[in-house]
Each structure stands twice: as C-alpha cells, then as structure tokens.
Amino acid sequence: MNLSHNAPQANNHAQLGLLFISVAVLFWGMLPIALKLSAAFIDPVTLTWFRFLVALLVSIVIQWSAGSLKQFAALDAKVWLRLVLAGIFLMLNYVSFVYSLDYLAPGAAQLNFQTSPFFLAFGGVLFFKERLNAVQLSCFATLALGMLMFFHPNLNFSGANNHQVWIGVMIIQFSALSWTSYALLQKSLLNRLSPANVLLVIYGLGIFVMAPFSDFSQFVRMDSFDWQIVLFCAANTLIAYGCFGQSMKYWPTAQVSAMLALTPVFSFSATALVVSLGWWPEVFRADELDGLSLLGIGVIIVSVMVVQLLPMYRNRQAKRLQAV
DSSP states (O other): OHHHHHHHHHHHHHHHHHHHHHHHHHHHHHHHHHHHHHTTTSOHHHHHHHHHHHHHHHHHHHHHHTTOGGGGGGOOHHHHHHHHHHHHHHHHHHHHHHHHTTTSOHHHHHHHHTTHHHHHHHHHHHHHOOOOOHHHHHHHHHHHHHHHHHTGGGOOOOSTTHHHHHHHHHHHHHHHHHHHHHHHHHHHHTTTSOHHHHHHHHHHHHHHHHGGGOOTHHHHHOOHHHHHHHHHHHHHHHHHHHHHHHHHHHSOHHHHHHHHTTHHHHHHHHHHHHHHTTOSTTTOOOOOOOHHHHHHHHHHHHHHHHHHHHHHHHHHHHHHHHHO
C-alpha cells in the first residue's frame, strides 16, 4: 500500500529533477559566452561579487515572502561550518573559471571542466553511499569516450602556446574540484535547509569576502551593453544554481552528474550560433566539429539517456511485479 502511494510521488520527483537540471544545463551552456565578453571590461572577482549581490537580494525577497527564513533558527555550529565551506568553494569555482578563459577558449574550458560530473558521481558514492551499478559505470565510461570524441580537435596541446594551455587546464581542474566540493556540501545540507536558503547564505558570505578584492570603479566605466552582460551573468547565477540545487533534492548525484555532461554540447552549440550570426567576430571563432565530433555528441546523448531512463525503467518493472 505504501509502495503504490510512493510510486506517483517518485515519478513526480523524477520529472521535477529532469526539469530543474535541464534548465541549469541550458543556462550553464550559455554562460561561457557572456563570461568571455565580460573579460574586456570587468575582472572575475568584481563580476562574481556583482553576481552574488544580485542573487542575494532576489533570494532574500523570495525567501522572506515565502516565510522560509525561519529555517536558520534551528541550525547548529556544524551546519554553519558546512555552509561557510560550501560558500568558499563556490567562490573559488566562479573566480577560477573566469580566469581560465584568459588561457582557454570557451569550448576548451568546458572540455576540461567535464571532469566535474565524474567527481560528483563518485563523491555521491563516497559520501552518500549511493550505488553505481554496472550499467551506470559503463555509461560513465562511454560518456568519457564521447567527450573525448566530441572535443578531439581541442586536444592538441603541443602547439606554440602549449604552456598557456596547460596553465588554463590546471586552473580549470581546480575550478572543477571546487565546484564538486560545493555541490556535495550543498547536498549534505538539504535535510536541514532548502536549496534556496543554502544559496542565500553562500551569496551573502561571498559579497563580504570578495568586497575587499573588488574594483567597484569598473562599474562607472561600463556602458549599456556591458551592463546587459553582467546582468545576464547575475540572472544566470540565480536561475542555474537555483535549479541545480533543486535537482539535487529530487535526483541522486549520479543522474545529475550525467546530465551535466550535456553542458558543453549546449556551449558549443551556442558558440556556433554566435559565430554564424556574425556577432563579436574578434572574440569568437567557429569550432571545428567534424564527423568524429558529431559522433561524440551522439554517444554523449545516448549515455545520458541510459543513465536517466534506467532508474525509471526499474521503477516501472518493480511496480508491475508488485501489481502481480
């Protein structure tokens, strides 16, 4: 009886998880374009401070109007410590990713950041005792293969700018580890705080920590187009991280991390669209997508679909067995 009652709830959770992570992946796929453009007029720390400020103000209004701020009254010192650590790791992720774009193109940066879904999946196994079955492990292996196929034109690090590229790679790996640490800490807090409240504290911490290192005079020199860019980055923070936090509430980390592998596909697609429209030709150029790259896209999509559909299929099978 409990099982039949829980089945529709599980389906609703699966659909909500899919909706939230899809929105997050879409917005993260567009973000490197805006970050690359922002490098011409604002430094990464000041940009991150502004993104956190806007997200904090909007989050306070939403949480206060919903009556959700009372959750903070019951928190102990250990929970506050995890919140602070999550905030520090997210700040490090934001700033280091933007710095990496000084050394790497958006597509190459997304390539190297794709270690994060694997870090996240195995972090779920290590810290939350989640299980990866043989099919899921095989899908993560094919995801890795698909990403190598997709990005193979970007894998030639033997050119004249080899030193610069590897600096960018190291910065990106630091960014990926920082982001994974934030995501795992956030998941560990979801039994005490809503995802929106976790992010609210992180945003508040961020604006105070980064304020001394920010150059506010850059805002005075910005024109209307520059403001559009930074406001898009701020909205991206609010929407993408809000949806990501909700997806972690409804889905296991393995499924969330598999969906994150689609982010570079959206990023390359968005960059290709910008190039085809002739926007900012001095900043962006067409990425090389040959047959192997296109095949890699197919492998990535199929792998992600299997990781997502397998739990749904097993739930349906279990439901049928219970009905019999």
